[in-house]
Amino acid sequence: MGAPGRDVEYTMADVTKVFEDRDDYAEPLTASEIAEEVGCSRRTALNKLTELAEKTDVTSKKVGGRSRVWWIPVRIER
Numbered sequence: 001m002g003a004p005g006r007d008v009e010y011t012m013a014d015v016t017k018v019f020e021d022r023d024d025y026a027e028p029l030t031a032s033e034i035a036e037e038v039g040c041s042r043r044t045a046l047n048k049l050t051e052l053a054e055k056t057d058v059t060s061k062k063v064g065g066r067s068r069v070w071w072i073p074v075r076i077e078r
Contacts, residue, residue, distance in 0.1 A: 010040045012055070015048040019058075019072050028061070028069035 018037045019025060035045035049070050052058040060070045 008040070010038060010044055010048060012048055012052050014038050014040075015045065015052060016056075016058075016072075026071055026074045028071040030067065030069055034070070 015034055015038060018029070018034050031046040031049055032042050034049065035042045038045060049058065049060065053060060053070075056072075058070060058072055060068050062068050
């Protein structure tokens with residue numbers, strides 16, 4: 001029998017890839033949508049999104065009582 005605990009380690013790159021692999025790069029996503037794409041729990045996705053927001057351009061906005069959406073802003077050169 002293997003050691004107890006997690007078998008899979010999810011990275012910030014796993015989460016970023018979900019944004020990058022979509023047709024609409026800037027469309028906001030929920031933590032649940034990220035979790036489904038990555039194959040992890042909602043809590044893990046939320047933790048990675050929070051970490052990304054602290055270290056990169058990923059940003060979020062509250063939409064409703066307890067909901068939040070996340071996206072990578074598109075920079076337009078003027």
